[in-house]
Amino acid sequence: MSWLSKWLSKWLPNESSNWQWFYRLGSPRWFYLRSGQWLPWLSLAALLVLATGLVWGLAFAPEDAKQGNSFRIIYLHVPVSFLALAGYYIMAIAGAVGLIWKMKLSYMVMKSAAPIGAVLTFLALFTGAVWGKPTWGTYWVWDARITSMLILLFLYLGVLALQYAFHSNEAGNKASAILALVGTVNIPIIYKSVDWWYTLHQPATIKLTSAPSMHPDMFQPLLVMILGFYCFYVVALFLFTRAEILRRERKTAWVKELVLGEPQS
Amino acid sequence: MSSPAARKINSGFTAWLRRDLLLAYRRRGEVASPVVFFIMVSTLIPLGLTPEAAQLEKVAAGMIWIMALLATLLSVDGLFSSDYQDGSLEQMLITPQLLPLPILGKVTAHWLTTGLPLTLVSPLLGLMLSLPDAGYLPLICSLALGTACLSLVGAVGAALTVSLRKGGLLLSLLVMPLYMPVIIFGTATVNSAVDGLNWLPPLAILGALFAASVALCPLAAAGALRVTASN
Numbered sequence: 001m002s003w004l005s006k007w008l009s010k011w012l013p014n015e016s017s018n019w020q021w022f023y024r025l026g027s028p029r030w031f032y033l034r035s036g037q038w039l040p041w042l043s044l045a046a047l048l049v050l051a052t053g054l055v056w057g058l059a060f061a062p063e064d065a066k067q068g069n070s071f072r073i074i075y076l077h078v079p080v081s082f083l084a085l086a087g088y089y090i091m092a093i094a095g096a097v098g099l100i101w102k103m104k105l106s107y108m109v110m111k112s113a114a115p116i117g118a119v120l121t122f123l124a125l126f127t128g129a130v131w132g133k134p135t136w137g138t139y140w141v142w143d144a145r146i147t148s149m150l151i152l153l154f155l156y157l158g159v160l161a162l163q164y165a166f167h168s169n170e171a172g173n174k175a176s177a178i179l180a181l182v183g184t185v186n187i188p189i190i191y192k193s194v195d196w197w198y199t200l201h202q203p204a205t206i207k208l209t210s211a212p213s214m215h216p217d218m219f220q221p222l223l224v225m226i227l228g229f230y231c232f233y234v235v236a237l238f239l240f241t242r243a244e245i246l247r248r249e250r251k252t253a254w255v256k257e258l259v260l261g262e263p264q265s
Numbered sequence: 266m267s268s269p270a271a272r273k274i275n276s277g278f279t280a281w282l283r284r285d286l287l288l289a290y291r292r293r294g295e296v297a298s299p300v301v302f303f304i305m306v307s308t309l310i311p312l313g314l315t316p317e318a319a320q321l322e323k324v325a326a327g328m329i330w331i332m333a334l335l336a337t338l339l340s341v342d343g344l345f346s347s348d349y350q351d352g353s354l355e356q357m358l359i360t361p362q363l364l365p366l367p368i369l370g371k372v373t374a375h376w377l378t379t380g381l382p383l384t385l386v387s388p389l390l391g392l393m394l395s396l397p398d399a400g401y402l403p404l405i406c407s408l409a410l411g412t413a414c415l416s417l418v419g420a421v422g423a424a425l426t427v428s429l430r431k432g433g434l435l436l437s438l439l440v441m442p443l444y445m446p447v448i449i450f451g452t453a454t455v456n457s458a459v460d461g462l463n464w465l466p467p468l469a470i471l472g473a474l475f476a477a478s479v480a481l482c483p484l485a486a487a488g489a490l491r492v493t494a495s496n
Binding site: 161 | 421425426428429432435438439441442443445446449450453470474477481485488489492493495
């Protein structure tokens with residue numbers, strides 16, 4: 001990867017430019033201390049936005065004409081599916097940053113993003129199945145989106161399994177970063193091919209897109225929920241990453257000082 | 266391509282191709298096992314599903330493709346592992362040539378000893394599973410291209426898991442999702458021919474997948490080997 005980093009270094013951050021913050025990000029200690037300050041505010045924001053969206057969506061949004069109240073699971077299903085996919089890119093980008101700039105912290109972010117993403121993908125499939133029963137009369141359909149979500153779950157599981165298969169952290173990091181990048185190249189191909197496969201075999205009975213446009217009264221709480229889930233995702237990612245930092249840096253002086261308490265004060 | 270530099274670059278490809286083919290020739294029994302597996306599993310299909318020709322011909326194309334995928338998956342595990350165990354993989358890593366070229370040579374040898382025999386045997390299985398007549402040529406063409414994709418993508422997985430003791434199972438977990446587009450377009454090629462449609466478009470997409478994996482997979486496998494083989 002050295003040729004890549006040389007090529008990138010021509011037009012990406014270097015020491016002399018205004019990219020100090022980028023290099024500071026490479027320090028797990030800096031991130032740990034700083035994220036500790038951000039975390040309460042982020043958690044508060046996530047809690048408030050999620051509570052607003054949930055109450056608005058579940059209690060005040062109008063009932064769907066055809067699906068009745070069962071459509072309300074959309075307020076969980078759609079944000080979770082959004083983040084399941086976005087989480088893969090966050091994981092892959094963190095892995096790429098680690099491979100290119102050899103940044104310890106970004107590997108920790110990548111490792112933390114994998115289980116969160118896998119759980120979100122599972123939740124997306126699960127809420128979809130729960131929604132499918134009253135709407136389509138069946139829990140599972142071999143539909144293009146459902147199938148690609150299932151493949152996404154497999155991709156996540158592969159990265160997770162590879163990460164834990166290595167004894168040394170470093171090899172596990174780099175290997176799963178490469179796998180995540182290979183997966184990133186493949187995701188659009190997989191999505192397109194599954195889409196194409198579905199249109200070829202399309203069963204006539206089921207229509208996924210029930211209404212092309214949503215009523216604003218239903219749509220606004222959905223936007224709030226998506227925003228709330230993004231905040232929640234960041235909180236979860238920070239918590240996982242902080243735990244990982246402590247685990248990997250447990251031999252360093254600053255972690256010992258932090259955990260055992262400063263003797264001076 | 267007659268300049269000394271070009272010849273030197275080529276030698277990395279041909280030397281490893283020749284070496285792996287020679288090794289395969291010395292161990293002919295091992296080379297035959299994916300093909301034998303391929304034929305044996307096809308016996309399970311009439312036993313497990315139905316021996317009726319009318320029903321078999323519906324699933325024949327998909328089943329042959331799935332079996333070819335599994336046979337490739339079984340054999341791709343050994344692509345780097347025996348070299349890793351006897352130390353010749355390290356020799357490959359320190360050669361002056363660009364690493365992707367020896368890898369491409371090895372993958373080509375792998376395809377010549379697995380994908381090509383599977384492709385050549387497939388009409389026989391088509392006959393046994395009563396594949397309609399229109400499907401034979403598309404089956405051969407799609408398998409020839411598709412198994413090459415499978416070998417290339419499998420090489421990335423094999424490179425990632427080469428140093429792990431139980432790498433084989435993990436390898437299939439890693440690689441299986443990446444195989445989905447290949448199997449979709451592979452079976453689509455055969456099925457559209459059987460249905461009397463134009464089967465060249467899905468075959469062309471398979472060719473595009475092959476071109477992309479020839480360009481990218483050796484690079485990814487090289488990066489992966491540098492990480493895993495040193496541990």
